[in-house]
Amino acid sequence: MTVRVGVIGVGMIGQDHIRRLTHVLSGSQVVAVTDVDPTRAQEVADGLQGARVHATGQELIRDDDVDAVLVASWGATHEEYVLAAIEAGKPVFCEKPLATTEEACQRILDAEVASGRRLVMVGFMRRYDASYQGVKSAVDDGAIGTPLLMHCAHRNPSVPPYGFTTEMMITDSAIHEIDLVRWMFGEEVVAATVLKPRRSSKGSDDLHDPLIVLLEMGSGVLVDVELSLNIGYGYDIRGEVVGESGTASLAETAAAMVKSDGRFSGGVPADWRERFIRAYDVELQDWIDAVATGGFTGPSAWDGYAAAVVSDACLEALRTGTRTVVSQRERPDFYTKS
Numbered sequence: 001m002t003v004r005v006g007v008i009g010v011g012m013i014g015q016d017h018i019r020r021l022t023h024v025l026s027g028s029q030v031v032a033v034t035d036v037d038p039t040r041a042q043e044v045a046d047g048l049q050g051a052r053v054h055a056t057g058q059e060l061i062r063d064d065d066v067d068a069v070l071v072a073s074w075g076a077t078h079e080e081y082v083l084a085a086i087e088a089g090k091p092v093f094c095e096k097p098l099a100t101t102e103e104a105c106q107r108i109l110d111a112e113v114a115s116g117r118r119l120v121m122v123g124f125m126r127r128y129d130a131s132y133q134g135v136k137s138a139v140d141d142g143a144i145g146t147p148l149l150m151h152c153a154h155r156n157p158s159v160p161p162y163g164f165t166t167e168m169m170i171t172d173s174a175i176h177e178i179d180l181v182r183w184m185f186g187e188e189v190v191a192a193t194v195l196k197p198r199r200s201s202k203g204s205d206d207l208h209d210p211l212i213v214l215l216e217m218g219s220g221v222l223v224d225v226e227l228s229l230n231i232g233y234g235y236d237i238r239g240e241v242v243g244e245s246g247t248a249s250l251a252e253t254a255a256a257m258v259k260s261d262g263r264f265s266g267g268v269p270a271d272w273r274e275r276f277i278r279a280y281d282v283e284l285q286d287w288i289d290a291v292a293t294g295g296f297t298g299p300s301a302w303d304g305y306a307a308a309v310v311s312d313a314c315l316e317a318l319r320t321g322t323r324t325v326v327s328q329r330e331r332p333d334f335y336t337k338s
Ligand SMILES: NC(=O)C1=CN([C@@H]2O[C@H](COP(=O)(O)OP(=O)(O)OC[C@H]3O[C@@H](n4cnc5c(N)ncnc54)[C@H](O)[C@@H]3O)[C@@H](O)[C@H]2O)C=CC1
Pocket: 008, 009, 010, 011, 012, 013, 014, 034, 035, 036, 037, 040, 057, 072, 073, 074, 075, 077, 095, 096, 097, 123, 124, 125, 172, 272
């Protein structure tokens, strides 16, 4: 079966996912697109054979020729599309974040549970990255003993000078580490603290860049996340778990290390598209395969909700400068199989 996909939001990642669905992966075809920028939607459709442009996301979701929906519009718009897809009984891949508030995520959970079918997958692609999977294997196998700490760095070369706020450093960027550590350690984050180091002059005046986020896991594992969103030199994602008897770290990602003239050097990825290119491929193929067989896979709406709750606690910690306890609702049995 070829899964006929409709894409809502055809900006950077929407177009990148369309490229992989069309040219890299198997079993799917992009048959419809929409965007609040109709010119952009038309340009993207023009590059696809026979894809139609819908005036709205709601219209695209109702299209009988669309089997499954991919949401890649701005975070605050995700809720209405995910809810509409659930109502239409269509599988939906939603880019992170699932929604921007805990309340919005709760509405999605309630709707999905009421529908009786697992339809939502959230785009936390780091779970599909081979290097993160290697670190997780070392943790799970006991190769480094009981885990105690994790150090993470999330460095973007730059973010737009307008429109990218300090809060988005949490909701848009740190949300990846928030999901990652829940997956890595198989437990929940119970408290969060956000520290504001000396401010970089490279970001806009109202951006407090960098930040340090401290996440306390239920078992006592402490995670520190450095968020530097105007680091300049490239897109650099780092992670190291410290255990009682060893450490496990993400490897460097350069394809080659060149040694010459008494020096060594290797490339740093330009952006998330380059760094996680394989992870996005594997993630979306996994989704297409699950949709084709009527099953479900990957990070669930519950994972999206759990990350949002922690993200909200981080925002509170950022506002108040204090350690903030995370409290989440009881996990419905519906999500036990994840
Ligand atoms: N998993 C990952 O590593 C990444 C995930 N993302 C996520 O993907 C989403 C999109 O991000 P980008 O592509 O970077 O942004 P973008 O700004 O490049 O693209 C978003 C597109 O959505 C359109 N749009 C906005 N509101 C809409 C609405 N109500 N209905 C239809 N279209 C709408 C915009 O016109 C734009 O074309 C965000 O949720 C972001 O957090 C983005 C980059 C990487």
